[in-house]
Structure formats: structure tokens, C-alpha cells
Amino acid sequence: MSNFVLFDDPVIRPALLPFTFTRPVADMRVGILTIAEKWARRLDTTPSFLTQPYLAHKYPQQTTTDNLYVNGALCPTDALIDRLKTLSTGESLLAPNGLLLAIRTDRAVDDAALLTELPQHTETFDAPIPTIRHLWSLIAANGDQIISDFSLITASRQSQPITDPFTRCYAPENVFIEEGAKIRAAILNAEDGPIYIGKNVHISEGSVLIGPCSFGEGTMVHYNSKMRKNTSAGPYCKIGGEIGNSILYANSGKGHEGYLGDSVVGEWCNLGASSNTSNLKNDYSTVKLYSYAHKGLVDTGRMFCGLFMGDFTKAGIGTMFNTGTVVGVNVNLFGSGLPPKHIPSFSWGGAIDGFMTYRLEKAIQVATEAFKRRNRAFDEQEESILREIFNIERMGPSNSPFNLFDPL
Structure with missing residues (x-):
């Protein structure tokens, strides 16, 4: 080819x-x-x-x-x-x-x-093709793509058995478990869609998994977690609480109680204990979302739409996210109150005291430490990407294709 x-x-x-x-x-x-x-x-x-x-x-x-x-x-x-x-x-x-x-x-x-x-x-070519054109396309397509990927990954392969006597599985033919995975006293319900459990995944006691869902290599699902359908996490995520119709990219954490719904969380992110997202408006109207391309809010046409968080962003304990919130890259968010529906990259602060620019060198230091915690090296290649994003978002170079809104 x-x-x-x-x-x-x-x-x-x-x-x-x-x-x-x-x-x-x-x-x-x-x-x-x-x-x-x-x-x-x-x-x-x-x-x-x-x-x-x-x-x-x-x-x-x-x-x-x-x-x-x-x-x-x-x-x-x-x-x-x-x-x-x-x-x-x-x-x-x-x-x-x-x-x-x-x-x-x-x-x-x-x-x-x-x-x-x-x-x-x-x-x-007029045959239908799943196309990721908008942020909300990710959550709209996730369930169907889990099903499609499950068939692709597991074709002609044999799942590892469930050996734990205290784990209950519904529709076990729709569950695939890779080598090294551990499941302890959990409930797996794959009646409405497949469940994929990657290599060395750990499903802790009391967790409930509803398919379609998937957990990439090295991911840990903490005890008493509730994983609703159309959720995928990993590789190497640490997750807990209640998550539904959401995607967590690699090396991110939501390890405590709190709800994450109809959301996408980038790599190297962390949501503090009791962080919650709103994914439904009180008046049941469709959710508007900040668009970088349009420099303003656009109507998603969706009744359910939560949080979209860029890589390297951290949210402190008890953070509350409004319906349809977009957070940029390398944001440090903390404090009480509902933050804005759009928070630009390299912001530091919260709803009550406001935001200032996250110092670049400090942000790089924190990213370096995050990599060390996962035995990874934060190299010059990764650093140069963050420096360029900082310049794009905060300095606004005139020749940048992403100079789409004014910096703080």
C-alpha cells in the first residue's frame, strides 16, 4: 500500500x-x-x-x-x-x-x-464515516467506537478468565480481559455492550462496570467506583467515584468521589477529591460550548455535555464545573464557586479570586514532576511543545494559526 x-x-x-x-x-x-x-x-x-x-x-x-x-x-x-x-x-x-x-x-x-x-x-464518497469534527463528537461517538474497537482488538483471541469467586459477570461473552489484569469483588454488566479490561488493569472491590466501557493498560479503578456505559479511560489512569459517557486520556487521575459525565479529560490531568461536573442544564435546553474556532459559544445541539479539559491541567478538591466547560492546557484551578465556562491555557486561580497567568517555568517544573511519578522523562521535545502553546495562548504571535482569542 x-x-x-x-x-x-x-x-x-x-x-x-x-x-x-x-x-x-x-x-x-x-x-x-x-x-x-x-x-x-x-x-x-x-x-x-x-x-x-x-x-x-x-x-x-x-x-x-x-x-x-x-x-x-x-x-x-x-x-x-x-x-x-x-x-x-x-x-x-x-x-x-x-x-x-x-x-x-x-x-x-x-x-x-x-x-x-x-x-x-x-x-x-457518500458512505457514512464517523468523523470527529467538534469537541462533543468525541462523547457522541465513544460508545460506538468502543464496540468497534472491541471487535477489532479481540478478534480470534481468547480472554483471560475471571478467577475471583466474588466477582459477578453478566454476559461474560462480551467481556475481554488481558493478561495481568486483576478483578476483585466487582460487578461487570456487559449485557448492553462490551467491557474491555487491558493489561495489568486493577478493578478494585465493590466497583460496578456497565458496558460498553474500556480501561486501558495499567489503569486502576478504585474501590466502590461506578463506571457507567460509554466510558473509556487509560492507559495508566487512576479513576474512582462515578463516571459516565466520558473519556480520560493517558496518565490522568480522578481517583476520588465526585461525578464526571459527558466529558473528555486530556493527558496528565488530575481532578481533586469531590470534584463534580454538571452535564445537564436545569431548563433541559441544549448546551452551548466555547469554540476556539469561533471565539465564542456555539450550540452543541446536545442536552448532555460536561467538561473538556486540556492536557496537564489540575483541579483542586471540591472543584465544581458548569455545564459545558472548556479548560485549556496546563491550568491550575482551585477554590470554591463555579469557574467560567472557558478558562484559557496557563491560567492559575479560581472563581472567587480570579485568574492570573501560570508562570511558564513553574508549569514546566510541575509537568516534569508528573512525568517522574510515572517513571517517564519530561524531555526537551515535550518542553518545547508547552513553551510554544504558552506563546500561542499568552503571547499571541501574529503568525500563529491559533491566535484565536486575546490573552488575559
Whole structure:
């Protein structure tokens, strides 16, 4: 097959901030796997990325004289894969709404916006494709993607058995347990969807898991936890309390009581004890959410919509999040009261005393310590990404594609 590159659509990427500040669109997790991991397993290949220059060292692009560029917001389907395999050089696929899905070319491209300028023959592909176009697309698609990924990961494989005599399992045929996982006195109900338990996951006493849900490698579910359907966490998360229809990216913690609903939490985040999210308005109207692309609130069309928290953000004990709150990268949030529905990256403070700019060197120090706690090295590559995000959000360089709102 052609060299495979997942590109950041220049319209979709800003709509997925703050998560795309720190990763390409295709490195976002929805379901059990990231979008890139889905493509890698489906095509038995290692994709590379066409993304922003400051992310390119961590997510490099590999090119040859035969390159297949695929929109990184697309979750693969059998029909799309079959069509991509027949795509000719110089041919592109468009959705009926004009969205560029894929293009095969003998050229290397260093800016996704240039893809539409290449000489090409265009074809329309009108079969449905799960597409992550907005922040709320993640929670809307998560349940179906757990089911799809479960089938992909477990095909022709044998689950480890449940050996604990005090664990009760409903529909065990829909439960898959990887090696090293420990389950103690828990209830697993997979009657309405599968439950995936990754390598070395620990499900503690008294926990209730309702499928579809998934827990990535090394994740710990603390005792008496309530994991509602359409929830995925990990790898290496520590979670507890009550979580429903939510995604927690790698190395994040919500280890105590409190409710997290219809939300997405980035990597290296932590929610303090008794932190809670509102995901439903008192008048049952649809939730409006801050959009970086529109520099203001947009209507999600969803009645249920909670918290969207960028990487490296920390919330102190008892933090209360309003319905439809968007928090940027590397925010330190604490104190009582309801904070604003949008908190820019590198903010420090709370609802009562207000916010100031989080000192960059202090933020990097805290991120370094967080990595050490997981036996990881916070290297120059990671540091340079945070420094660039700080410049984008706080300094507002005129040449930045993300200079989308005024800094504090």
C-alpha cells in the first residue's frame, strides 16, 4: 500500500482545541484506541502525521514518491478502506459536503492546506464515516467506537478468565480481559455492550462496570467506583467515584468521589477529591460550548455535555464545573464557586479570586514532576511543545494559526 499519512484538516483542527494544542487530530482517543491506532491495526501499517510545525518533532511525517494522505478526523470503516485501496495517484475523495477525505499523490506536502491545491481528479464518497469534527463528537461517538474497537482488538483471541469467586459477570461473552489484569469483588454488566479490561488493569472491590466501557493498560479503578456505559479511560489512569459517557486520556487521575459525565479529560490531568461536573442544564435546553474556532459559544445541539479539559491541567478538591466547560492546557484551578465556562491555557486561580497567568517555568517544573511519578522523562521535545502553546495562548504571535482569542 502507499505510504500512509494522517493529516490535520485546517478547519477541523481549531474546532478540536484544546486537545489539538498538544497532539495531531489523529492522536485523539475515542473508544478504546486513538484514531491513528485504529488505522494502524486496520491497515497493518504505521501511519505518520502532517500536523503543525511545533508538533512535527514528536509526530513526524514520512513521505515517499507514493503518498496516501487521509483526513485524521476520520474513524476507519470497511467501506472507506476498500475505496482507499483502489485510489489512483492524483485522485482525491471528497465527502458530499466537500470535506477532503483522502488524496493519493507522488508529492510530499508540508502544509495540509496545500492538499486541496494539488492537481487531482475528485470523486465523491457518500458512505457514512464517523468523523470527529467538534469537541462533543468525541462523547457522541465513544460508545460506538468502543464496540468497534472491541471487535477489532479481540478478534480470534481468547480472554483471560475471571478467577475471583466474588466477582459477578453478566454476559461474560462480551467481556475481554488481558493478561495481568486483576478483578476483585466487582460487578461487570456487559449485557448492553462490551467491557474491555487491558493489561495489568486493577478493578478494585465493590466497583460496578456497565458496558460498553474500556480501561486501558495499567489503569486502576478504585474501590466502590461506578463506571457507567460509554466510558473509556487509560492507559495508566487512576479513576474512582462515578463516571459516565466520558473519556480520560493517558496518565490522568480522578481517583476520588465526585461525578464526571459527558466529558473528555486530556493527558496528565488530575481532578481533586469531590470534584463534580454538571452535564445537564436545569431548563433541559441544549448546551452551548466555547469554540476556539469561533471565539465564542456555539450550540452543541446536545442536552448532555460536561467538561473538556486540556492536557496537564489540575483541579483542586471540591472543584465544581458548569455545564459545558472548556479548560485549556496546563491550568491550575482551585477554590470554591463555579469557574467560567472557558478558562484559557496557563491560567492559575479560581472563581472567587480570579485568574492570573501560570508562570511558564513553574508549569514546566510541575509537568516534569508528573512525568517522574510515572517513571517517564519530561524531555526537551515535550518542553518545547508547552513553551510554544504558552506563546500561542499568552503571547499571541501574529503568525500563529491559533491566535484565536486575546490573552488575559
